[in-house]
Amino acid sequence: MLTTLPNDEDVVVNSDHLPGGPSGGHVFANLTRPPVALNDFGPYAFCSNHDILTCQTLSLIFHVCIPRTYPVMDAHEPTNVSQPNSSTSEVPQAVNNLTEEEASRYDRQMRLWGLEAQQRMRNATILVVRLKGTATEAIKNMVLAGIGKLVIVDNEKVAEEDLGAGFLFRDEDVGKKRLDAAKSRVESLNPLVTVETIPDASVLQDDAFEVLVRTVDLVCVTDWDRDGLIRMNDVCRRIGKPFYAGGTYGLLGYIFCDLLSHDYIAPDRSAVKDAPKNVKKTAVYSPLRAAIRHRWSGLTKRQTKEVNPAVVFTILAIWQYQSLHGGHLPDDDGAAAELHSIANSLITEADVNKQVLTEAPKPLIDAIATTAAYEFSPVCAIVGGMLAQDILKALAAREPPIANFFAFDGNTGGGTVTRMNMP
Numbered sequence: 141m142l143t144t145l146p147n148d149e150d151v152v153v154n155s156d157h158l159p160g161g162p163s164g165g166h167v168f169a170n171l172t173r174p175p176v177a178l179n180d181f182g183p184y185a186f187c188s189n190h191d192i193l194t195c196q197t198l199s200l201i202f203h204v205c206i207p208r209t210y211p212v213m214d215a216h217e218p219t220n221v222s223q224p225n226s227s228t229s230e231v232p233q234a235v236n237n238l239t240e241e242e243a244s245r246y247d248r249q250m251r252l253w254g255l256e257a258q259q260r261m262r263n264a265t266i267l268v269v270r271l272k273g274t275a276t277e278a279i280k281n282m283v284l285a286g287i288g289k290l291v292i293v294d295n296e297k298v299a300e301e302d303l304g305a306g307f308l309f310r311d312e313d314v315g316k317k318r319l320d321a322a323k324s325r326v327e328s329l330n331p332l333v334t335v336e337t338i339p340d341a342s343v344l345q346d347d348a349f350e351v352l353v354r355t356v357d358l359v360c361v362t363d364w365d366r367d368g369l370i371r372m373n374d375v376c377r378r379i380g381k382p383f384y385a386g387g388t389y390g391l392l393g394y395i396f397c398d399l400l401s402h403d404y405i406a407p408d409r410s411a412v413k414d415a416p417k418n419v420k421k422t423a424v425y426s427p428l429r430a431a432i433r434h435r436w437s438g439l440t441k442r443q444t445k446e447v448n449p450a451v452v453f454t455i456l457a458i459w460q461y462q463s464l465h466g467g468h469l470p471d472d473d474g475a476a477a478e479l480h481s482i483a484n485s486l487i488t489e490a491d492v493n494k495q496v497l498t499e500a501p502k503p504l505i506d507a508i509a510t511t512a513a514y515e516f517s518p519v520c521a522i523v524g525g526m527l528a529q530d531i532l533k534a535l536a537a538r539e540p541p542i543a544n545f546f547a548f549d550g551n552t553g554g555g556t557v558t559r560m561n562m563p
Contacts, residue, residue, distance in 0.1 A: 238262065242332060246286050257536030258286060264535050265289040267356040269344065269372070271296075271318045273305025273515040274386050274393070275362040277524025278531070280307075283326060285532050289334040290326070291356060294318045295341040305515040350375050360531060363387040365467040366432070366459035373398055373428045382534060385428070386527040389469070390511030391550030393523035394455050397530065397542050398425045404537045425544055426561045432456060434560035437491040444493040447556045450501050451549045453490070457483035457500065458512055469513040476509035504551075519550045526555075 237259055238246070250258045264287050268275050271294040283290060298306070298313045298321050306318075313321035319337035327335050343352050349372065353359055359376050361369055362385070369385045376383040377398060386395040401424050408419040436444065460482045461470055470479055483500035492498075526546065534541045544562055548555035 242286070245330075245332065249285065253536055253538055257538050260535050260537065261286050261532060262288050264358065265291065265356045266531065267291045267293070267352065267359045269293045269359070269361040270363050271306075271308075271322060272302070272363045272387075273517065273520030274388055274524040274527065275360075276306050276308050276322075277521050278360065278362070278386070278528040279326060280329060281525055281528035282531060283329045283333045283335075285528070286330065287333060287532075287535070289336065291336045291338065291352075292319060292322075292326075293338045293341070293343060293352075295339050301514070305517040305520040344372070350379060353381050354379060356381065358382045358384070358531060358535065360384040360386070360527070362527075365462040366428075367463050368467070369396070370427075370429045377427050383428075384527060384531055386523055388515060388519045388523055388548075389455065389458055390508055390514055391516055391519055392451060392455060392508060392512075393519050393548040393550070393555075395523065395527050395530065395542055395546040396428060396431065397534070397544055398427055398431075399423065399534055399541060400425055402534065402537075402541065404534075404540060406539055421540070423540060423543055424563045426563075431544060431560035431562075432459070434558075435491050436493065439493055441493055441495045444496040447558045448547065448549060448554070449487070449492050449497050450504060451547045451556075452545070452558055453483050453487050453492075453497075453500055454504055454508055455547055456486050457505075458508065460486065470509045471513040473506070473510060476506050479509050480505045507551075516550065519548065522550075522555075523548055 242262065243250075246258050266282060266287055266289070268279060268290065269292075271279075271292055275292075279290065279292070294317075296318055298309050298316050298318050300314055302309055302318070303311065303314070306322075308322040308325045309318070310321070317339055319339050323335060323337050327333075338352075342348060353376055359372065359381055361372055361383075364372075364385065364387065373383045373385070377400065380400060382400060382402070383398045384395065385397075387393065401422060403420060403422050405418050406421050408417055436449065457479050458469065461475065461479055462468065470476075480500055480502065483505060487497060487499060526548075530541050533539055542557055543559055545558045545560045546555060547558070
């Protein structure tokens with residue numbers, strides 16, 4: 141249900157009816173005022189041309205404003221993409237490949253993104269690797285949206301620190317296998333989704349991983365080290381499977397995607413009146429091993445500032461640190477000097493505009509050196525929600541997904557998308 145203010149400034153949507161929350165855009169900006177709250181709806185708010193994601197805890201509120209990119213159709217505009225009929229009684233008749241229960245459960249969201257998009261989601265099998273805070277939020281949103289099957293790989297046990305961001309776990313689950321503790325709760329979110337758990341990490345190695353990837357439609361790896369992400373991305377690319385990676389480091393977070401050559405439907409902003417309002421477009425992605433070698437040469441001062449390179453290179457520095465330390469994250473003050481040196485080297489190698497950034501900010505590096513190994517629930521919620529929404533967008537082939545590296549900064553409540561070595 142949507143409620144519009146007289147000046148069409150703010151709309152508040154029940155998050156239960158919009159799985160995954162707001163979609164991603166190219167550049168985030170901080171919200172200068174809190175969204176207007178109407179009735180008793182959930183934490184997702186929208187203005188006429190931007191999405192505002194609000195994440196609230198007992199002590200902290202994040203507001204981030206995102207250029208609207210999810211597929212909302214004007215009822216008076218013609219389109220070359222079929223949409224379900226707006227009549228409630230007619231929707232089930234149009235759903236030839238969905239059961240009556242599915243048509244009823246997904247009725248509201250099919251009005252948002254269409255029957256064909258829902259069928260794509262329903263037919264998809266998603267592999268999620270590692271069940272920590274980011275994955276927990278992403279899984280919740282994807283399952284509520286109605287994907288067909290979810291496969292989760294994790295061999296670790298629930299620890300006390302998992303209880304903060306891992307809302308699928310309870311106090312009594314500490315010491316149990318994460319998958320054993322979470323499976324029934326994931327299934328209860330949406331009984332129509334098949335949930336398979338694999339507690340054996342050996343399936344992520346060599347030929348076994350390739351065999352597993354061939355059985356799914358999309359791979360999502362969370363909270364993993366860079367070298368492992370590159371290896372798994374290479375396997376996915378070799379056999380033609382879309383790949384997502386996401387994770388958080390204290391107040392920072394990221395999403396990377398490699399969708400190979402991805403076709404999608406997008407609004408035609410140049411269309412004349414009465415012409416089709418949607419066009420088919422193709423985006424060509426780069427693998428992670430190429431993306432991290434991206435050079436920033438040629439960007440103007442303004443273009444460089446818009447993508448917040450300090451946060452991007454701090455995340456890349458964390459990855460390099462892990463590679464040098466057997467996958468371990470920095471976890472004390474002593475790591476700050478090395479992390480700062482790594483970040484500065486990466487900035488120099490990438491030829492970042494010196495008017496914007498010559499070295500990584502010391503306060504940011506000092507803070508991340510002691511917090512990178514810890515999950516912060518609001519950051520996991522934002523990054524995990526963005527991750528799920530972009531995966532759903534990719535499956536639906538509606539609107540452009542992230543292209544191709546999203547970085548979130550919880551210190552400012554903002555995030556940016558950087559095109560890293562994309563054509």
